[in-house]
Amino acid sequence: MKILVAIKQVPARDSQLRVQSSGRWIEQQDVSFEINEPDAYALEAGLQLSEKAGGEVVVLCAGPAGAAQTIREALAKGAHRAIHIEQDDLGALDPLAAAQLLAAAVRTEAPDLILTGLQSDDAGYGQTGVVLAELLGLPHATIIMQAEQSGSGIRVKRELEDGWFQHIEMPLPALLTIQSGISRLRYATLMGIKKARTKEIRRVTASDLGVTPAPVLSIERIYAPEKSKQTQMLEGAAGEVAAKLVEKLKFEARVL
Amino acid sequence: MSGVLVITEQFRGAWRPISWEALAAGQQLASQLGTKAGAAVLGSGIGTLAQELAGKQLDRVYTVDHELLATYTADAFTAAAEQLVRQMQPEYVLFPHTYQVRDFAPKLAARFQQALVSDATALAVRGGRVLFTRQLFQGKLNADVSCGGPPPWFASVQAGAFRADQVRPGSAAIEAVPVSLDPALIRTRAEEPFREAQRAVDLSSAERIVSVGRGIREKENLGIVEELAQALDAELAASRPICDNGWLPMERQVGSSGQTVAPKLYVAVGISGAIQHLVGMKGARTIVAINKDANAPIFEIADYGIAGDLFEIVPALTEAVKKAKG
Numbered sequence A: 001m002k003i004l005v006a007i008k009q010v011p012a013r014d015s016q017l018r019v020q021s022s023g024r025w026i027e028q029q030d031v032s033f034e035i036n037e038p039d040a041y042a043l044e045a046g047l048q049l050s051e052k053a054g055g056e057v058v059v060l061c062a063g064p065a066g067a068a069q070t071i072r073e074a075l076a077k078g079a080h081r082a083i084h085i086e087q088d089d090l091g092a093l094d095p096l097a098a099a100q101l102l103a104a105a106v107r108t109e110a111p112d113l114i115l116t117g118l119q120s121d122d123a124g125y126g127q128t129g130v131v132l133a134e135l136l137g138l139p140h141a142t143i144i145m146q147a148e149q150s151g152s153g154i155r156v157k158r159e160l161e162d163g164w165f166q167h168i169e170m171p172l173p174a175l176l177t178i179q180s181g182i183s184r185l186r187y188a189t190l191m192g193i194k195k196a197r198t199k200e201i202r203r204v205t206a207s208d209l210g211v212t213p214a215p216v217l218s219i220e221r222i223y224a225p226e227k228s229k230q231t232q233m234l235e236g237a238a239g240e241v242a243a244k245l246v247e248k249l250k251f252e253a254r255v256l
Numbered sequence B: 001m002s003g004v005l006v007i008t009e010q011f012r013g014a015w016r017p018i019s020w021e022a023l024a025a026g027q028q029l030a031s032q033l034g035t036k037a038g039a040a041v042l043g044s045g046i047g048t049l050a051q052e053l054a055g056k057q058l059d060r061v062y063t064v065d066h067e068l069l070a071t072y073t074a075d076a077f078t079a080a081a082e083q084l085v086r087q088m089q090p091e092y093v094l095f096p097h098t099y100q101v102r103d104f105a106p107k108l109a110a111r112f113q114q115a116l117v118s119d120a121t122a123l124a125v126r127g128g129r130v131l132f133t134r135q136l137f138q139g140k141l142n143a144d145v146s147c148g149g150p151p152p153w154f155a156s157v158q159a160g161a162f163r164a165d166q167v168r169p170g171s172a173a174i175e176a177v178p179v180s181l182d183p184a185l186i187r188t189r190a191e192e193p194f195r196e197a198q199r200a201v202d203l204s205s206a207e208r209i210v211s212v213g214r215g216i217r218e219k220e221n222l223g224i225v226e227e228l229a230q231a232l233d234a235e236l237a238a239s240r241p242i243c244d245n246g247w248l249p250m251e252r253q254v255g256s257s258g259q260t261v262a263p264k265l266y267v268a269v270g271i272s273g274a275i276q277h278l279v280g281m282k283g284a285r286t287i288v289a290i291n292k293d294a295n296a297p298i299f300e301i302a303d304y305g306i307a308g309d310l311f312e313i314v315p316a317l318t319e320a321v322k323k324a325k326g
């Protein structure tokens, strides 16, 4: 089975974000980057499936030159090779444009299964995988907790709201968007890191792929959210704030 | 029609309550644009649901009733919604942001060379243009987003962003919209939805809850929050990653895929405040947040905030509570 995993690099989870002077995206210089968390689980699911079924795991990543770091880490964990679509202004792409870019690269590969994370931790549209499936004419399922090969197709467990789940079966090729936290992530071994250095990363650009990304959504302005409540911030040393809080909870909020 | 079409959602013949919030958003958008709102319901045997919609201030209620829509599949719902939108030609199509909408609305929008403005928290009309507000970076920043290209434009609204009790009553005619669906077009085979084992812990009736998130770093550190919970006579709860890791059982998870709670006191320890967590607890009367990041979104909904290291603050708080209780 040939599995393609689409991954994205996003600002590390505890980054302090500053808005660019254009007001349309964040300053990229001051943050460190890491793999989008749900994508890490998509990669893990892909590696596990390929260990059972044999075949190849190809990582596909659109992003600036610096995304090569995240790609290397995926190769070190066991992906066989990678395609890096070099694209700088990811923040300006909407899910349609991003999926158009990815679709053009996928067409040259014809995988049996495509996995993505269910959403990105930066823009968080939660659509790129679904739109990619549509552009490629593939069946898909979202928020996937488990996937196993079943005959010539795949059977998956999908998360619904309020503690409901559902099994879905579909023929291959297909696309799944993977939920975070569904398995234990592997670490790259020393051997894996060494091997990754020799693995192929094919670099392409949008124009190589014959695509001019044309987003329809545009971010007009980004800003810090307003508070919906009057928050009393308590300050001081630990013992001091603890005493203040207890005081407030007892006499102001009356919940103790 | 040239106005706003709200595509509502039902699950097994009952409304998803967030459908009313989307309807409120649709009415609001239509009145700001000086146009009309219609609403559609898709499914099989949906007559009574349509009747209920007909009691709202709407231009029309559209029913898309087909046996292939009895169980949800992305292929059938996309095809049906596509035919509906092509026939009605609305300018804006609004959805409630549900898991089902996440599953098919992006596909639908792509068929119109559009993308969905997903999970919008607000909307405003400025100079004839609609700006949708949505969260970026897990709630750390907001963005105002506009739609380009020719209509229809698609957006979904976040749970809790619009108020169901603001849906204006009225009366609307019901129109059945015929669609042709071919069983061969459905590529997925969906089995019956199911729930996993019943919950042994019911957090919904707890008066006080201490909830712990990934800021706790390791399972071995849970002791300090357990002690705080004990001192406060509170139940222990957690964000999803803590339960995913198996550090606490799933039944203690709060949020969109866990329990919804409304205690008198909710203490969030090392929880960032992602929307999927907030929907499960923002009904709490008093919310305390302890987080080392003063910009963490959890502080936006907290009554009392302490920006600091939980490993210092939690033990001190436990001591202070014990002292106050004598």
Ligand SMILES: Cc1cc2nc3c(=O)[nH]c(=O)nc-3n(C[C@H](O)[C@H](O)[C@H](O)COP(=O)(O)OP(=O)(O)OC[C@H]3O[C@@H](n4cnc5c(N)ncnc54)[C@H](O)[C@@H]3O)c2cc1C
Residues within 6 Å of the ligand: A013, A014, A118, A119, A143, B212, B213, B214, B215, B216, B238, B239, B240, B241, B242, B253, B254, B255, B256, B257, B258, B259, B269, B270, B271, B272, B273, B274, B275, B276, B277, B280, B290, B291, B292, B293, B296, B308, B309, B310, B311
């Ligand atoms: C479909 C779907 C369903 C979901 N359902 C749920 C759900 O039901 N419930 C849920 O909770 N999540 C749910 N999530 C996940 C959600 O999006 C977030 O990823 C999750 O809530 C984050 O958990 P957290 O706040 O514990 O972790 P993080 O976001 O990692 O936050 C950790 C916080 O701890 C703080 N911190 C770190 N160290 C310290 C310290 N020493 N002292 C003080 N503070 C510290 C950090 O500043 C940070 O704010 C769902 C996601 C999806 C996509």
